[in-house]
Amino acid sequence: MEINDKLRSLPAIDSLLSAVATDLEIKQYPRELVINCLRQAVTNARDALRKGNDNAGSQAALISQAKVLLKKLNQPSLRRVINATGVVLHTNLGRAPLSQRAKKCVTEIMEGYSTLEYNVALGERGSRYTHVEEQLCRLTGAEEALVVNNNAAAVLLVLSALANGQEVIVSRGELVEIGGSFRIPDVLRQSGATLVEVGSTNKTHLSDYEQAIGPNTAAILKVHTSNYCIIGFTSQPNGAELAALAHKHSLPVIEDLGSGTLVSLTAGGQSEPTAAQRLQLGFDVVTFSGDKLLGASQAGIIAGKKQYIAPLKKHPLLRAIRIDKLSLAALEGTLMEYIVGNPAQDIPVLAMLNSDNAILKERANCLKELILEQNNGVIAEVITLNSPAGGGALPAAVLTGYGVTICRQDMSAAHMEKYLRQQEIPIVARIQEDKVIFDVRCLLEQDLAVIASALSTSF
Ligand SMILES: *Cc1c(COP(=O)(O)O)cnc(C)c1O
Secondary structure, three states: OOHHHHHHOOOOHHHHHHHOOOOHHHHOOOHHHHHHHHHHHHHHHHHHHHOOOOOOOOHHHHHHHHHHHHHHHOOOOOOOOEEOOOOOOOHHHOOOOOOHHHHHHHHHHHOOOOOOOEEOOOOEEOOHHHOOHHHHHHHHOOOEEEEEOOHHHHHHHHHHHHHOOOEEEEEHHHOOEEOOOEEHHHHHHHOOOEEEEEOOOOEOOHHHHHHHOOOOEEEEEEEOOOOOOOOOOOEOOOHHHHHHHHHHOOOOEEEEEEOOEOOOEEEOOEEEOEHHHHHHHOOOEEEEEOOOOOOOOOOEEEEEOHHHHHHHHOOOHHHHOOOOHHHHHHHHHHHHHHHHOOHHHHOHHHHHHOOOHHHHHHHHHHHHHHHHHHOOOEEEEEEEEEEOOOOOOOOOOOEEEEEEEEEEOOEOHHHHHHHHHOOOOOEEOEEEOOEEEEEOOOOOOOHHHHHHHHHHOOO
16 A cells, blocks of 8 residues: 555544444543544554554554553653662652651641641631741750751752852862752852852861951851762861851851751761751751651751741742642651651651661562562572662661562563563662662562562563
8 A cells, every 4th residue: 555545544533433432441531532642643653654664553553552642641640669779768769758647647738728827826827837846946956947848948048048148158078969950059159149168178177267257258058968978088177166166256157967867867887967966066057858867748947046047937038939738747747756756667767777687688588489479480589788878868878788689581680670660650670780689678568569460470
């Protein structure tokens, strides 16, 4: 057949519609949408025919393609994945999973109206910022606290309110870039402040800071190097010395803590300072994320002295970076976990970072058995593994745990890894030495069966 004949012989939309009239899968969708997807399928077939693909355009092929298009519209792009990478705070995979208490708070708030900006005692307008302030002050020892959209916004707000048009002193060892193009020098510029760099990459002395203080200095900023370490011939003044210097000159000292844990935490041989410890040392304002080590939703927490937090509450930028009610609900639920609950056990991030090795080993064995039971031709082995904590926390920590490697004679690891990613619930695994590895640290109970059965469907 000539190409034009083939194009002409493509079925009409009407005949496709009658062919699917009793199809149960198609029936669940609005008619207009079905027509729209059938048209799209025909258009695609026309393009394919023109490109020389002779097989395109049968009625069955068109209907099946329309079904794929419909199914895609019926599936959220943002969806659950199984994290088999072992990286607890995986920024690409949504950072912190929430605790049950946080989940309960979110569910309750999302399904109805709430006290978001309503004061029930007075029957009048309230503020969204009051809901977690008391808890944050209790947990950090701060006089006042404020929450915004994320920590990047928190740093921007603090610098905009306290240092616009003035200078901020930062050590050259702390000009951090975190993922997604957040760079301290850029954020400083955006806030209208001028960066004054002091010291060198590996060493900054107290005298470097002191010499840089001038009439136009607004603050000293310390940035937690949350995704790298400088080791070897290094030094930085300690927090107390830096605070004393700033206060001698009547300046605030601000710290971007990055992850900012609320409880003493040591994992994989490294510990993070708590927000309370930093404020206790003399820092006037600290900022940190809600969805890193704290284990809650995306949020930026600002805590410190009333004198510096109060102006932030009135700053015009605040409205543009405000926290939304679902994040706020999740944050409040998580903070309650710290105050009245058992954070080490019930906040998933903390529980995963400190998972007992015996439990991880048992989970790995269980996964291996499930895989072997359901799959012929797959070689599965339990191995010990090292993984990072991830997501701007504990950069030097090495968490030792367990995982399962799999390999098949008839298939490369790269092919299998790709196949696993394309499952209904995508499974994100690692590859090492041409083997697919499932690190079991971040796997939930029900994930094991999903992984085993994904492997048993034919590739
Ligand atoms: C992660 C991080 C940020 C940004 O926090 P977000 O909550 O992701 O906006 C800022 N500074 C440091 C040092 C960080 O580690």
